[in-house]
Amino acid sequence: MIRLERVSKRYPNGREALTNVSFFVDRGELLFITGRSGAGKSTLLKVIALLERPTRGTVTINGRNIGALSARHIPAFRRQLGMVFQDHKLLADRPVFDNVALPLVVAGTPFKDIDKRVRAALDQVGLLGKERMLPLELSVGEQQRVGIARAVVGKPPLIVADEPTGNLDPDLALEVMRLFRRFSEVGVTVLVATHDVHIVREFGSREIVLTSGELTGGSADPLPSLVASR
Amino acid sequence: MLNSRQLQALLGALGRLARAPLATMFTLLVIGLALALPGALGLLVRNAEAVSGGIGRAVDMTVYLKNGVPLARAQQLATAARSQPGVASVTVISAAEGLRQFRKYSGFGAALAALKSNPLPNVLRVVPRPRASGPLALEALRRTFAAWPEVDMVQLDTQWVMRFDAIVAVVRRLVLLAAVLLGAGVLAVIGNTIRLEILNRSDEIEVTKLVGGSNAFVRRPFVYTGALYGLGGALLAWLILEGAILALSGPAARLAELYGSGFVLQGLGGRELVLLLGGGMALGWLGAWISAFRHLRSFEPRA
Numbered sequence: 001m002i003r004l005e006r007v008s009k010r011y012p013n014g015r016e017a018l019t020n021v022s023f024f025v026d027r028g029e030l031l032f033i034t035g036r037s038g039a040g041k042s043t044l045l046k047v048i049a050l051l052e053r054p055t056r057g058t059v060t061i062n063g064r065n066i067g068a069l070s071a072r073h074i075p076a077f078r079r080q081l082g083m084v085f086q087d088h089k090l091l092a093d094r095p096v097f098d099n100v101a102l103p104l105v106v107a108g109t110p111f112k113d114i115d116k117r118v119r120a121a122l123d124q125v126g127l128l129g130k131e132r133m134l135p136l137e138l139s140v141g142e143q144q145r146v147g148i149a150r151a152v153v154g155k156p157p158l159i160v161a162d163e164p165t166g167n168l169d170p171d172l173a174l175e176v177m178r179l180f181r182r183f184s185e186v187g188v189t190v191l192v193a194t195h196d197v198h199i200v201r202e203f204g205s206r207e208i209v210l211t212s213g214e215l216t217g218g219s220a221d222p223l224p225s226l227v228a229s230r
Numbered sequence: 231m232l233n234s235r236q237l238q239a240l241l242g243a244l245g246r247l248a249r250a251p252l253a254t255m256f257t258l259l260v261i262g263l264a265l266a267l268p269g270a271l272g273l274l275v276r277n278a279e280a281v282s283g284g285i286g287r288a289v290d291m292t293v294y295l296k297n298g299v300p301l302a303r304a305q306q307l308a309t310a311a312r313s314q315p316g317v318a319s320v321t322v323i324s325a326a327e328g329l330r331q332f333r334k335y336s337g338f339g340a341a342l343a344a345l346k347s348n349p350l351p352n353v354l355r356v357v358p359r360p361r362a363s364g365p366l367a368l369e370a371l372r373r374t375f376a377a378w379p380e381v382d383m384v385q386l387d388t389q390w391v392m393r394f395d396a397i398v399a400v401v402r403r404l405v406l407l408a409a410v411l412l413g414a415g416v417l418a419v420i421g422n423t424i425r426l427e428i429l430n431r432s433d434e435i436e437v438t439k440l441v442g443g444s445n446a447f448v449r450r451p452f453v454y455t456g457a458l459y460g461l462g463g464a465l466l467a468w469l470i471l472e473g474a475i476l477a478l479s480g481p482a483a484r485l486a487e488l489y490g491s492g493f494v495l496q497g498l499g500g501r502e503l504v505l506l507l508g509g510g511m512a513l514g515w516l517g518a519w520i521s522a523f524r525h526l527r528s529f530e531p532r533a
Contacts, residue, residue: 051440079442089437103441108235150441 001027001158001189002048007057009043009213017043018054019213025191027157030184032200033193034218035210041193044210045160048191049083050074061158079107082151084161088143090135096122096146097131103154121153122146125179141172148179152188159183161192165199173199181205236450243454247462254462257423261463264416265510266470268409269498273471275405277496278398291372292385293354299380301325304352307380316359316371323353351382365392413513416463420456420517428452428525435526449522453515460514464507472497 002025009018017040025031033041046052047059050066059066062080069077082103090099100121104114122128125145135143144164151159161180165173177192177199184190184205194200200207209217247254293311295304301324308320323331328350333339356375358368368391372384428435438448475497486493498506 075439075442075444075447077442078440081442083440089433089440091434091437102438105235105238106438106441106443106447111234154441 001025001029001062002191003060004048005058005060007044007047007054007059009040009047009052010055017213018047020057021210021213021215022057023208023215025189027189028184028187030181030190030192030203030205032203032205032207033191033210034195034197034200034207036195039210040213041195041210042162043213045162045191045193049081049160050077075106079103079154080156080158082154082156082159084144084147084151084159084164086163086166088135088147090143090146090150092135095132095134096127096138099135099146100149100153103150107154117153118149121149124152124182125149140167141169141175144168144172144176145179148176152183157188159188159190161190163193163195165194165196170198174202177203235447239450240454243451243458246451247455247458254459257419257459258462258466260419261416261459261510261514262466262470264412264419265464265467265506268405268412269467269471269502269506270474271401271405271408272502273475273496273498275398275402278394278401280496281493291356291358291368291375293356293375294382294385295352295354295380296382297349297351299352301352303380304354307378308354311354311356311375314371314374316361316367318357318359320357321355323355325350325352328353365395413509416460416510416513417517417520420459420514421521423459424452424456424518424521425525427455428522445526448526449519452522453518456514456516456518456521457511458514460510460512460517461507463514464510467510468498468503468506 004024005022007018007021008016010016021040021044033044035041043052047054048061050069053067066077091102097118100118101114104117109117118131119128122131125148127142127145127149130138130142135146138146144167148161148164151161159180164180165176168176173196180190180192181203207218208215211217295307299307301322304322304324308322311317311320325348329342329348332350333342336342354375356371358371361367368386372386375381375384435448475495479495482493482495
């Protein structure tokens with residue numbers, strides 16, 4: 001599903017955020033990317049989501065080298081990808097419904113389908129009935145779940161989450177992670193960057209560890225048992 | 231014509247403008263005034279031309295026949311003059327009629343009564359056709375009549391017509407200049423308004439692009455906003471011009487009446503209105519597009 005080969009990213013200010021990172025993620029896998037703040041977790045996700053282009057190396061998603069995508073094709077690529085952010089990036093002046101509907105509106109989904117799919121996505125994150133509320137009227141945990149609903153409403157095969165539990169207390173964090181696991185169980189590949197090692201241990205999913213931009217721990221390839229089970 | 235997404239962007243742009251009525255109104259006023267100024271100059275030229283067309287009739291030629299050319303001959307000459315190209319009508323003013331008019335209007339009645347004979351010649355008053363009332367055509371006509379042996383002299387004030395035409399030509403050029411400069415102004419005003427709008431909504435743009443919004447999708451509401459600004463400004467300019475015409479028509483009619491002219495102040499015709507509205511909208515569209523194109527590039531992924 002996702003293959004990184006010797007990916008390096010050097011920012012214009014000279015800081016090298018990623019150095020020779022290679023790993024592979026299988027379809028339907030839930031992969032945790034851990035490491036301290038500034039270790040390169042966010043950059044890694046940005047490179048996968050084409051928010052940044054790698055300085056060296058190749059990123060292949062679904063057999064396609066995304067480095068070869070021109071700016072014109074980036075929007076279509078992003079529609080195949082759900083993104084969740086620590087600050088959830090919701091539009092504060094729009095109700096929950098509009099926020100979740102945005103990826104569908106952007107993709108040109110017919111209006112009659114939008115309503116159904118937005119409700120389905122909100123139902124999945126347990127927020128059905130809050131469509132008309134503004135994000136600031138919700139709790140932090142609920143806001144984050146609106147962000148997740150927006151990420152999954154387009155039924156993308158890949159979800160990328162950057163510190164999705166960073167602002168949540170442990171119970172809420174666990175709840176959010178369970179949501180991600182449920183998505184992976186239905187075949188969605190989920191990448192979660194987090195510094196919360198306790199949660200990762202508890203889930204027992206595969207984990208890769210970044211230290212100063214280099215892969216220093218975890219398994220670069222899926223566990224043999226996971227591969228075998230497919 | 232519009233698909234549902236374009237319609238949605240258009241309605242969104244309209245709604246956004248309506249939600250900030252004061253700011254929208256000020257922007258529209260600036261654009262409206264900028265468009266109204268060349269429009270007003272254009273109307274000035276248009277009406278000046280209408281006036282000079284009226285003057286074409288006022289620039290009658292007075293053909294003085296030599297003393298001693300009898301009235302019967304004058305009638306024959308009038309017939310000949312009528313068949314000249316560029317002549318609308320010819321009136322014979324007999325010497326007797328001329329004297330009667332002179333007595334009536336000059337106030338020399340008593341002195342004239344003392345004259346033993348009428349010193350005035352028979353006169354032809356030639357009215358040129360409007361088509362032939364340009365300075366050159368009038369001059370050609372004058373030569374024709376002056377060459378007739380019975381003609382003493384032809385009186386014609388071509389200088390005046392030529393100067394007036396030259397003034398109109400200058401103002402016409404001025405209209406063009408004003409239209410270009412103020413059009414550029416409208417472009418800048420709308421471009422800047424859209425730039426601020428883009429900065430204000432950078433969160434929304436960022437999120438829209440994150441979830442896969444294409445540049446065209448992100449640009450669309452801004453471009454529509456610009457076009458709406460242009461169209462609204464043009465409508466406002468039209469109202470300003472119509473108001474100005476309305477305010478001026480009374481005094482202008484009185485002035486025309488004093489000159490014995492049936493001149494009526496003209497407003498924008500259908501064609502000019504379409505040009506104004508279409509031009510305003512096109513300027514708005516272009517200004518917004520340039521601004522959006524420039525400022526949305528900052529949301530691309532960096533290498």
